[in-house]
Amino acid sequence: MDDLEREAHLTALQVAADGPRQNLELRECSRGKALACAVLGVVVAPAGIWLVMLPVQFGLSVANPVAWTLWACALVLIGAGFAAIALAVALARRHGQRVLALTPDKLAFANSTEPLALDTFDSFEIDQRHLSSVLTFSVAVHARAPLLEPACFRSLMAPDAWPVAGGLRVKLWVCALSLDGQRVGFEQLTGLLLAYIEGAQARRTLGQLFPQTVRFDAGR
Structure with missing residues (x-):
């Protein structure tokens, strides 16, 4: 050099x-993402609960495969909904830190x-x-x-x-x-x-x- x-x-x-x-x-x-997750959870979880009640409303027996299919989908939606709500709470607490x-x-x-x-x-x-x-x-x-x-x-x-x-x-x-x-x-x-x-x-x-x-x- x-x-x-x-x-x-x-x-x-x-x-x-x-x-x-x-x-x-x-x-x-992270406030925007927290809000989006909260909205998703509030929509998805009730949809799962509605699916749980659907076989009862239509009088489907427990042995009916359609009922089991609806309940399986309901559990997935309920789990996803509550997971989205939990994520929304975590992201809301994270915001501003x-x-x-x-x-x-x-x-x-x-x-x-x-x-x-x-x-x-x-x-x-x-x-x-x-x-x-x-x-x-x-x-x-x-x-x-x-x-x-x-x-x-x-x-x-x-x-x-x-x-x-x-x-x-x-x-x-x-x-x-x-x-x-x-x-x-x-x-x-x-x-x-x-x-x-x-x-x-x-x-x-x-x-x-x-x-x-x-x-x-x-x-x-």
Whole structure:
């Protein structure tokens, strides 16, 4: 690397290091999906109950295969209806909860035991699906796996993260994210996370190259 390339690289690092400085909280946005599940459950469950009563209304005997078919369909509908209602309750409780807290140097998941140094992660992926998204953060080579409270059955009601690949990655499932009450789109979220992670990594690199400058800045 010649002097011009080195200077350009340092300039790029400084630009990245001077990245976003705001403290942000990204929150779950699942009210619409909760409402849709509630409507589905309220429609499907009564339909199942109506099917249960249908053989009685028509005077079908217990041995009649048509009655058994109707009852089987009824059980499926009732189960699906109550499952949709339970999911609606979980998503309603999930709505508005903090998913990620970002500062220029720290990141905290909903179930983090303590805020993590942002340079713990060196990359991320967003798998955007039709009704939800999965965020995957990759742990940097120099960092240790983050400590998270274990996700359990309540995870559907709370946007908890969980480690995968032996702690080398952290995954997070969300319906949608909002920032200051506004829905965050895929491109906006990508740019936001990239700016914060690149900024933290750039500051770490500059700190290794010029440790005396970092010590001076920290002491001011």
